[in-house]
Amino acid sequence: MFNQALIRPQSIVVVGASNNPAKPGGHLLQNLLQYSFGGKLYVVNPKEDSVQGVAACRSVADLPSVELAILAIPAAACVQAVRVLAEEKGTKAFIVVSAGFAESGDMGQQLENELLKLVDQHQGCLIGPNCIGVISPAYAGVFTSPVPALDPRGIDFVSGSGATAVFCLEAGMKKGLRFASVFTVGNSAQIGVEEVLQHWDESFTAESPKVKLLYLEGIRDPQKLLKHARSLRLKGCRIAAIKAGTGESGSRAALSHTGAMASPDVAVDALFRKAGIIRCYGRDELTTVAGLLLLPAMAGNKLAVITHAGGPAVMLTDCLEKGGLQVPRFPDSAQKEGLKSQLYPGSSVENPIDFLATGTAQQLGTIIDCCEHDFPEVDAMVVIFGSPGLVPVSEVYQLLSVKMKSCRKPIYPVLPSVVNANEAIREFMDAGNLVFTDEVAFGHALLKVTNAPQPMPDDRQPSKNVQLQQIIASLPDGFLPPLEAQRLLEAAGIATLGQLQADGEQQALDAAARIGFPLAMKVVGPLHKSDVGGVLLNLRSAEQVAAGFRRLMAIAGTSAVLLSPMLNGLELYIGAKYEKGFGHLIFVGLGGVWLEIMKDVQVALAPVSRTEALQLISKLKALPLLEGYRGQSGVDIGQFADLLVQVSRLVEEAPGISELDLNPIIAEGKRFSPVDIRIALNRK
Amino acid sequence: MFNQALIRPQSIVVVGASNNPAKPGGHLLQNLLQYSFGGKLYVVNPKEDSVQGVAACRSVADLPSVELAILAIPAAACVQAVRVLAEEKGTKAFIVVSAGFAESGDMGQQLENELLKLVDQHQGCLIGPNCIGVISPAYAGVFTSPVPALDPRGIDFVSGSGATAVFCLEAGMKKGLRFASVFTVGNSAQIGVEEVLQHWDESFTAESPKVKLLYLEGIRDPQKLLKHARSLRLKGCRIAAIKAGTGESGSRAALSHTGAMASPDVAVDALFRKAGIIRCYGRDELTTVAGLLLLPAMAGNKLAVITHAGGPAVMLTDCLEKGGLQVPRFPDSAQKEGLKSQLYPGSSVENPIDFLATGTAQQLGTIIDCCEHDFPEVDAMVVIFGSPGLVPVSEVYQLLSVKMKSCRKPIYPVLPSVVNANEAIREFMDAGNLVFTDEVAFGHALLKVTNAPQPMPDDRQPSKNVQLQQIIASLPDGFLPPLEAQRLLEAAGIATLGQLQADGEQQALDAAARIGFPLAMKVVGPLHKSDVGGVLLNLRSAEQVAAGFRRLMAIAGTSAVLLSPMLNGLELYIGAKYEKGFGHLIFVGLGGVWLEIMKDVQVALAPVSRTEALQLISKLKALPLLEGYRGQSGVDIGQFADLLVQVSRLVEEAPGISELDLNPIIAEGKRFSPVDIRIALNRK
Missing domain, CATH: 3.40.50.720 (NAD(P)-binding Rossmann-like Domain)
Structure with missing residues (x-):
């Protein structure tokens, strides 16, 4: 260690x-x-x-x-x-x-x-x-180039792949990234990426580097990664990571060259969100995001885009606004008029601010000061300044360098002239600055950073539900019979529909009498009940029940029928699945076609807190339906979140549950009734 | 001109x-x-x-x-x-x-x-x-740097913005792009981007450059752009373009600096698809796509990823497979064993092929030859080769350069070591080669290129529907009353539900008698009928009709009620909207929440051919519902496409239709019944 x-x-x-x-x-x-x-x-x-x-x-x-x-x-x-x-x-x-x-x-x-x-x-x-x-700050113990200049306020970087670390360093150095340490873990015989994170976490002080980058091909200990990444985030660090090997072939490649274990990608996503890690997919993206993490963060979501060349400002604005950031028009004001009067005729002091190809360093300084002091609409500035190759731009970049250090509002430099201004860009970097060269790549990275997931505090509640444990202990592994599954939910405090099961016609008629009309009947046995015609709705009489019973029992694979009250409402979905190492994934969405065709489902790692549950629900595309849409009544979203938390607690207390599906849950207002309950146990 | x-x-x-x-x-x-x-x-x-x-x-x-x-x-x-x-x-x-x-x-x-x-x-x-x-090949008539080396097989580039053209040239030259001509049109007083395209089209010969790049901020003449871009595509050219100014602020910026006219972004998308133009959003993306367009195209969708460093191959494979390309595992074969025996122990000849950090130029040659001749699974190769800074890589790049010219299957070079192999990369480019440095940016561009829209031939059918013209001529501008809208559809050969209108109770009862039960009634007047409770379904008797009539007429803004047969089926949507310069946009999707919440709608520029209509429908996420899902019967998709073509013909013949909405169309099997028809005329 x-x-x-x-x-x-x-x-x-x-x-x-x-x-x-x-x-x-x-x-x-x-x-x-x-x-x-x-x-x-x-x-x-x-x-x-x-x-x-x-x-x-x-x-x-x-x-x-x-x-x-x-x-x-x-x-x-x-x-x-x-x-x-x-x-x-x-x-x-x-x-x-x-x-x-x-x-x-x-x-x-x-x-x-x-x-x-x-x-x-x-x-x-x-x-x-x-x-x-x-x-490390103490020595350069690598057999490769390049060795970046070390900076204690730079980036801590750990990589599961050596060559990839080299290529990341190269991409980063081209942007002026500075590094505090670089660890490559190779086969991770003892120290893996998780242990490096643990070290950073446990040795963390106020002077520690605040930006951590990870390149991962496998996750050996997801819970350790979660624990220390989350802890570092809560201590004020910012983390971006690539977890490569998302698909079948990619995983095969990862396996072939590092012996890494493939992790299901949806679990990785859920882990990163919970830990507050920004997920990246390529080196250029990772190093661009890292650049932004090294710079001060925006206090709000409004940017001034300042340029001497319209096009890149337009493309950047398109990108930012599509992603939810704002490039707000400045309201008319004396300050705005004052600024305009100090620029060349034809300049635009709307936002983007365009001070023309002939704009000077002095004018840029005036614009920046104006955004810093006079425009409350501005939380941060992007300055896009290149060169058509006529006059040197060093003076502009020197001013930019000074302003970046002196201004309270963050200033992000986009310097596109990688040929014409090559030398001036190098000087700018030599002065300790970062450089972005493509405004749209910068824009995407800024969106990633501003939309970074917040780490979810670990508010696990240790509690033991004795009744639940007893029921679980009494059941064999495999899919539970419907009434056992129902019993398990009830023991976890989740109200069910009180379904009754019948394997004889008279039993069905008795059950119907207890439930009352209208009612629904469905087969026990076949998996896709609707597909085989195994669901009968709105049965309104004993005759219909008797006829229906005979019809359903004739379906291949049917051992009994379940009877339940007929409900109307929205069809919702909650599910859980155990992933080795990660624990349970919890799924939430609407049922039926919303789940199966639109794949409109949100996922989180258990345990899911109420805050997290509400966040998940709020991210569903179908949210308007939950809220009540076009005269249709909605559901109590707070209560839906509570149900999600209950399911999360259930699988937390009963880790032997390998799969759980409540699909659908019929919901109306405050009532949530799981109509189809599938639970599988696997305690091996 | x-x-x-x-x-x-x-x-x-x-x-x-x-x-x-x-x-x-x-x-x-x-x-x-x-x-x-x-x-x-x-x-x-x-x-x-x-x-x-x-x-x-x-x-x-x-x-x-x-x-x-x-x-x-x-x-x-x-x-x-x-x-x-x-x-x-x-x-x-x-x-x-x-x-x-x-x-x-x-x-x-x-x-x-x-x-x-x-x-x-x-x-x-x-x-x-x-x-x-x-x-141009004849002279370098620009006042800016850089002037790229001209190559008659290079890129024809036209830009609406001068500075952006410069920055695009810089980004392109860093990748080794070669140019055949560069036009910047500035204010486009006479020659705009459209006219440059027209020139390229009309002067096209077998020797003309085949790759065209456009940077646009406004589209002055969308139909001209469509005509010549499509024509060039059909002559074998490949076109990629940025149309900046997609959002409100971006458009404002574009307006402020070129006086360009903002175009609705959805219309631009539809135009690009119809013309077969690859739409890009940033300079780095545009120039990466351009690089791929200059290289030979893949014959299929299967790639071999060849590398000496696992990580980038994994990230690239993730990206490609997520986008629908394949990096297939090679089946066991004597050839595969033979290849393995020629590489260092530990090399992987699965796909990605990893020949290790110590891999040599000779081994790379063997791998490429194997992919070229022995692996039928391979349509193209990506070679990712950088340097950890120990030994020179020039020999590898020289081999790559030779193989790229001699192999029948395309080879795409990704050279990530922008610091360590800087000189070797420059030599590689000096030999006339293109370079990609970030494997994931390359992967996204490759996906864009392989998924490039095919140009839609212009199969406009000149025909005059006299009856339609007469009806239109007789109507004033504005939203048509429901029965007039119904008459217009019928004249265009589109079967409607035969709705009847009533403004008195007895008239409603008479209409009900003609239609038969069950029937539906809805208000005439209010816009969002459901929201105000203005739709009654499943009325089954004269009493219900009479009571319903009184209830509906009491709703504010209601002037009459419409009665129609009660139908069951999928709710579909077809719409049309006139966009100045572009002509009509045609929309298709499912109705209700699919349209309003999921925004699952496809758009094309009229005229829409049957082929195009089928393509649009096939791209709907809700397609499985149309095809029949989980025991629910579907609809006749061919007939749905025919209906879309009929609507497209209708607005083509009656360009005065500014808006048309059939929402919903109730569809079951072969029957498509527009239940709610809104048509607005505007011939000013």
Whole structure:
């Protein structure tokens, strides 16, 4: 597990150091030497006396005691080296960049197991194997380029894939992103992405970096990820992540190259929402979002778009407004007139503000000051400024740089002239600034950031429903018979329709007499009852019940019929499904075609709080129907949320429930009646 | 209009040429001199004898005859200069880069009118004013940088905004895009985007560039755009376009800086689909799509993803499969085993193919050859190859370059290492190749390109329905009374329900007797009939009709009631709306909540052919309901399409119909009965 030897080692040895910088052990040593590791540096090379100017030991046995070892030697040699280091040299942290472990088959898995066992025995820390290493404020322990300039206020980045980490760094550096640390975890034998998050969470102080980026291919411990991501978010951090491998082939690819476990994508989505993680799908998107997370956040949802060239401002405005942000027209005012008078004729001081191709740095300063002080409609500014190649733009970018630091309202720079203003953009970045070059990619990222999910506090209520536990204990695994399912719901405090079951005609007539007319009858047995004609509605007499009973019992697979009062109302849906590692997913929506054709369903990870339940319901497209639409009466949404919370509690208390479907629930006003109840148990 | 003087001038004069390259007249001349214009070049400058080495005339009057004039002088001076050039120098083409015309107010509009009048009088061609100019194979007539290297097989690009054109060129050049021509139209006094398209269409030959890019802020003549874009598509061209200004503020911005007319976005979408134009929303997207359009198209929908680094391949595969393309697993075969044996142990020859970080150029060649010859599952290849910074990758990129030219199946290069492999990427582009750097941005563009709309042939049927014309002529503008609307539909051959209207109780009873029971009654007058309780269903007796009549007539605004047979079935929707310039938009979907809440509606520009009608219906999310769902009977979709075509013909023959709504149409099997018919006429 994480220790000081990994984070702030006093001494490092590179085992397998080379004079050839094209080899991992060569490049690694080069990086350590170049990026000023302040402690004692040793190298091991069986053939050389000195490597890159560092005196070499021929074998690890020849080393003095050393805190951190970075291994770049063949997999087969790693175990013995680690043994000597751990047992004789007091080494407490190991970064194994070598490949040839679990990712390569059974032999490699065995080597990896031995490695892990050794490190664990000595309470050591193990990064990798099969990774590119670690970059921390103390040392640049990677065998790859580039090593970004480190900044304690920059980004903490952890990646499940080494090459992807490199490409993310490259994409990020092109935008001026600064990094505080980079962890690649490779095969995650001991330390995976979850453990890095845990470390960031548990070591968090006011000085810690606030922006965390994750690249994940598998999630080994979803609950750990949720716990620490949520905790970091609640401490004020902002997190964006890619979880690759969403589809069947993508997962196959992820499996093939890291041995990661495929996770159902809908569960990943639910986890990210609950933890408050912004989900991204590509490197360019991730690094653009990261750029925005490093900049101050908007206090509201209104932007001024300031430009000297109309088109990009129009495209950005389209994008922002489609996503729900506002680029509000400025009301007429003396300030607006005053601003207009300081710009060239033909400039527009509506919003977007267009100060023309000939606009100057001074005019830009005036506009920014005006937005900062005089326009209360503005929560943030986007400045789009490129160059048609006639005059230098450095002066404009210098002003922008100054204003970005001095203004209270955030200013986001979009500098599109990647050819004409290449040099000026580089200077702007060298001054410590971030750069966005495509206004629409910027706009999409801004929408992602402003719509970032809020972490849901963990308000789990430990409670034991004894009756529920007893019922569950008495039932075998598999799908429950309808009346047992009904009993389970009732025990969880969920009112049901009080359905009655009959497998004889007289029994059906007796049940009908107890329920009263009109009533509904349906088959017990067949799965898709409607499809086989197994549902009869609005039966109004004993004769209809008798005839109906005979008709239903004749349907193949039918063992009995269920009778229930005839209800009218909206058809709603609540479901639950157990996902290994994640716990239960809770689903909510309208029933019937809304669920099956429109897929208008919202999902959350259990436990679902009332706040979360209301949020889920409010995100349904069919919400207007719940609220009451065109003279049709709606339902009590608060009560619907309560029912959702009850179902969430039920599966929380009875984790053996692998599936639960209330479909439909007939709802009218305050009454919610689950009409079809399917529950499956699986406690293996 | 377009003429040879613009396209291939023998002589050009720059009026307002300057020695200062920071001035438009200076930069323009520099570009003309630098990019080898082969004809005679003149300059006019009132103060200099020679400008950038070219002997200068003091005034246009001193010029000899000259074919093309490029004006970079104040707006106020342009009219006189053009007059002299047109009247005395035989000048037939004018590019006016000067601003200060229509975009700046009434005075400028007047100047622009005079300019246009003069040019028109002399059958000349006018580009601009307020543009950055034109780049053609013959000359680089722009005052901006960069001027891309010209390639007759490159892109034809036209932009309504000069600065945006510059930024698009910059984004494109970073990807290695090559251009055949660039037109910026500025205020489009004479030549707008539509006219440039017309020129490309009318001058099209087998040698013409096949890829067209458009940046539009307004569409002045939608029908002209449709005609020539569609024609170019049918001749084998591929077109991608941005139409900026989709929302209210965006449109405001577009208006403010080009004087463009805002077009309703749904009409733009419909036009693009009909013309076969790929709609893009940002510069990076547009230029990525353009890159793909320049490369060979995929014959099918199956890709091999080839990489030495898993992560990007996983993200790309996720993106492609979510969008409907396939990255199929390769079935076990001798070829697959053979390939595996030629790669390093641990490589994966499933799809994605991962040949590891240490993979070589030779191995990549083997993989590509295998995909080309041995894997019939592969229609195209994506090669993702970056560099962790250890060894050079030029050899790999050189091989890629060779294979891209020699393979029958398209190969798309994604080169992510924008820092580590910067030089190698530049060499790759210098060899004439395109580069994509972000696999997911590439994936989205590939999906756009493979899902590009097919142009709809214009199968307009000229026919005159005399009866229809007579009825229309007899009616005043405004919303038609229900029975008149019904008469209009009947005249167009659309069967209606045969509704009867009554404004007295006895009349209602008589109508009921003719229609038979059960029947429906609804108010005439109020707009949202259901909302006011103005619809009564399932009336089964004369008593119910009489009581219902009295109840309905008591509703405010009710002048009469309509009686119609009671029907059961799916509620469908067909609508039409006239959009100035575009013609009629035709809408189709299901009625009720499907339309109002789910917005599940498809739109096309009239005329709608039967093929197009079937396509629209097939794109409805609610399609399964039309096809018959869960025991509910569906409708005859062919007949629904026929009805859509009939409505399209109706509005085509009666363009005075400004709005038409059949909502709902009650449909069961082959019977489609418009129950509520709203038609408005507006012939002003």
